[in-house]
Amino acid sequence: MTTLIKLEILRTLRNKKFMFFSVIYPPALYLIVAGAADRKPIPGTGLSTGLYYMVSMAAFGAMTAVLLGNSERIAKERQAGWVRQLRLTALPGRGYVAAKIAAAATVSLPSILVVLGVAAVVKDVRLEPWQWGAIAAGTWLGSFVFAALGVAIGYLATGDAVRPISMLVYFALAFLGGLWMPMTLLPQWVQNVSEWLPTHAYTALGTAVEGGSAPHAKDMAILLGYGLLFAGAAAWLYRKDTRKA
């Protein structure tokens, strides 16, 4: 099982094109979205635009790489029959899911660090050392939840249907979770829904730290719950999958 995890990480690192774009995309988006209005505080949050978007774009970028990357790669591997071959080994379902999450985490870590770096250098974001550490760690660990969701989608959908399905899930989660614009600017009903979404809990970890406090227990519990749900579903679907895709 550790061999599979190592091998998945190794081949992700070897996939230079995928690594490059996954790492470049989030900071580029951050610079565009955060724009010039870096000092203006966002209503209801007490955070500046530069600060607010640092967390949401790091989260968004990490989610892009792990969710879209995983779901598409897995659907492709099922189609190629690699998963069928793997199923004929003694590998347990959780081993497969763990390896896929590890591979995704390899991509999401550098992309998160680059967004934080760009925010510090270009947007003059200043935080305490513990805050930088907590934001980086929280955003990275949180990305595992979406990596697991990516694995599950890769199993639910087949062939051509994967991209539209994962895109739909991805945009809906990103928008409703407040990754693109602060929740306080959205209608009340969206805010009510959002509160229970993994994406909202995900960015809330970082924004809480930016505000100088520890992440809220509720957000961590929500993320953990989704994480277990997605990973469990992914492992179950892996074991159950008998289609040639």
Add this chain to the structure above:
Amino acid sequence: MTTTATTPAGTAPDAAVVPVVSFQGVGKSYGAVRAVADLRLELHPGETVALLGPNGAGKSSTLDLLLGLRTPDTGTVSLFGTAPQRAIAQGRVGAMLQSGGLMEGVKVRELVRLARDLHPRGHSVEQILTAAGITDIADRTVGKLSGGQEQRVRFALATAGANDLIVLDEPTTGMDVASRQTFWGAMRRQAEEGRTVLFATHYLEEADEIADRVIVLHRGRVLADGTAAEIKARAGARRITFDLDGPADRAALEALPHLTALTVAGSGSGHTVRIRSQDADATVHALYGLGLYPRNLEVSGLGLEQAFLALTTAEEAAR
């Protein structure tokens, strides 16, 4: 899942004679297509078995059911007396699927090491590479291999540990004649080590050369099951050809003993007669007894290929 297997209750099989593979009244349909129908089959330890059948005979479905990749609609499939998934998790089964892809973006050696590490009783990587004859391509990237090389890598994955059963689905597809011969050597060594080997194939020569038992599938059922020699005998083992001057009395020819097939070609002054017989000596003897004077008489053996064709076409005609 309804179980229609007719295994008598209370007759728990003795551990010494537990079949390696057991299909008890197994049926599987995909929509309206009946892929496997009431399949009964047992493989015993140490056998090398070829699974033959035309396209759509149910070979791949049978292997999928055997490996637990699909669940039967009716009946039960067991490996070593237990569920297929269980036997696989115990590392007792190595399989090479036609539809089994390889992990992209890694080197052959890395993939072999993965298969070794996933196996509870894995061999050493060098040992696996050597046995599969892929030491020379060990540092090549998967995805840049030829079809035949890919097949050998799949074989390496299937033989990465001490399995009791090896299942190979059309293993030599995409190989040239020379590498096919080498591959057969590797398969034979697996059998010599006491493993049960089951392989599906299109190449009848392969079945003839390696298998000590041949199972012919047709429309999801076992059409014939025996040694290659028995299958040939069943299909009408010998072919008799001769020329006749003058008219040929078809009815008299058809009445010849042990005859299984007859064709008469030509007209008027000369005919060529082709007979298939299960006992060529008796047929030829009776032929002379008819008072005929056959010229250019030839008696030849039937290859497994012709035997197979004879069996399946006869079955089609009988429907």
